[in-house]
Amino acid sequence: MARVLVVITPAEGHVNPSLGLVTQLRNNGEEVVYVCTEEYRSRIEQSGAQLITYPFPQDAFSHDPVLKPQEYKHSYQFIYMMVGGIIRRVIPAVLRAIEHQKFDYLIFDSLMGWGGTILAEKLGIPAVCSIASFAFAEPLGSGQDLNEKDDADTMELYEATMKITRELAQEFQVNIPAMEEIPAHAGRLKLVYTSRYFQPQAEKLDDSFIFTGPSIIPRQDAPTFSFELLLERYPQTVYIAMGTILNKNLDFYQLCFEAFGDLPMNVVLSSGRYTDMEPLADRIPSNFIIKPYIAQLDMLQHTDVFITHAGMNSTSEALYYNVPLVMIPLTSDQPLVANRVEELGAGITLDKHNLSPTGLREALAEVLSNPYYKQQAYLIGESLRQAGGYKRAADMIMNHFAKV
Template sequence: MARVLYVTIPAEGHVNPTLGLVKQLVDNGEEVVYMNVEPFRNRLAQTGAEFRAYTINEQLFVELGLSPTEYTHPHHLTEFILRGMIEPIIPEVLRLIENDSFDYVIVDSLFGWGGAILGEKLGIPLICSATNFVFDKPVSHVIKMKEAEDNLDVEALYERLTNSAERVASACNVAVPALDDITRQYGQLKVVFTSRYFQPESEKYDDSYIFSGPSISPRPDAPSFSFDQLRSKYNKVIYISMGSILNKDIEFYKLCFEAFNDIPAQFVLASGRETDITSLEESIPSNFIIQPYVPQLEILQRADVFVTHAGMNSASEALYYHVPLVAIPLSSDQPIVANQTEQLGAGITLDKDCLTPETLKLAVLKVLNNPIYKQRAKMVGDSFRSAGGYQEAADRIMSLFSKV
């Protein structure tokens, strides 16, 4: 069987969808080396893959910005991908595997040109791991931007990008690409963790795109939770989570308390491991359960509505279990995911900049009480389940790239 290198970016939403595929490849006899940051070691080791850690510069991430929808120029996202991920990570990955050989490499789509570098330097087939929607243009030209500031120094931005690209090209001994090509999605095959039904404009994409549906698999590291309490007082459950990165907005949690304190439903709020909510303890309504981290898959199987930032991973998990969304997109491709969910009738999208307790309460009640949202969520979820899953993705990959 084949030896496989799998490299993803350090984010829950880019790691979790790959777990089922990695385990399936291992179970099918492939030898997988998975590379990410140290905190994901235990989770990845449980798939049977060999885990290797690369390092990241968290201060550089902060400097470059974690919220692409706050960017005012397409190449601000290019800079985040190039200077924040490709330049520090890809040369290090190459150093860590310099004495190894592999038969094919699977690389997170958000690495863009970095994936192409790994495929070229290793001289093996490249597969794109797309945990978000795929696009027929560079990602930097898809994300909605804020209006440009008058003092934006575009010349300095281009100079930083050019210098960074030249450093990477020199370190890896490859050609310097056009700036627009840095954020393209490369690969002979592209494993897309959604269905053609949920993918916008899916007719544009040929059979080299494997729409496998979201990879929903058990998470052994999920925290404990007393599920009996979910319906001990109320018949309905509303789950609130704003993801693992942008979940520290205390003012949003205050707004939720005001909006939902008199709704006869059980609210479960995942506040984030690093969020300090001690200042809110006296204002928490009696119909709220708050924990830093909850077993999301198990909660969603019991939820009636999901209030979410509409990250691709979270939205897909909810819709897989037929849970409609009240989406409040914050960053990156979240507005695109929220819009597609609303277009398909499986939820409502709210503008984070115009959010009030009244608008939030009305949206939740509308989704909770109108069965059409549940029906449309079921249609999306059913399309996920019929897409073939990580088993079919593994079979397709192995039929093309594995050794017999």
């Protein structure tokens, strides 16, 4: 069997979708070497892969000024983050960590962009691109050529990005890519953890894009939760979770208390392991259940409406279980995900800059009372369930390279 190198950006939303695939590759007999950071050792080793680590600041995507999520007003901001925050830091470290080792093929994270091409070229092996969000149906940055009318900040960003790119190309003796080539989905196959139905502009993507739906695999470190308690309390349950990076907003949680505190329903809030809820301890309504971490896949199977930041993983998991959404996109790709859900009729999007208890309450009431949202969530969910999941992904990858 083949020896596989897996290199994924050390972030929850990118590591977690890969774990089902890695587990299945191992079950199918492949030897998998997963290069990531110490932070993800437990869950990666549970997949059966051998872990090799490299130094990278823990929780960097929350604190690092280049990596932390932001609203990208221009594609060059995103591309600079890729080059300056990920490719420059990760690719040299990975190559040092695996020096003198041989592999048959590579699976790399799409957030590494051109960095994955560098790895494949230096190792002399074919590659698969792992795409944890929507695939780019059009080249990112195309149609945004700079001219004298562009502002100085954008021009400076372009020059800074290309300066790092030229330095890396010289260091690794590879060709210098154009700006729009840096984030492109490279590789013989592109694995997308969604369905063609949910993917925007899917008709523009060729057959090298494999849509397998979300990677639904139980988390071994998930704490227990008494779902029987929910049924004893109220017939309906609302679940609130704002991801792992931007979940420390106590003002938002206070808004939720005011919006939903007197409703005859369960409100389960996942506050995050590192969120200090003590300042709100005496304000928590009796119908709220607050935990630092909840097994989300289990929770969604007992949820009527999910209030979320519209991260790709959380959104896909909710739709997989036919749960409609109230979405408050915060940053990165979340507005794109929320727009697609709303376009297909499975949820409502609220403006993070204009939140109020009344607005939250009205959005929840609309999604709960109108069966259309549930019906549309089911349509998307059915497309995700039929996509085949990580088992189909592993089979297609192995079949492809067996024929090469």
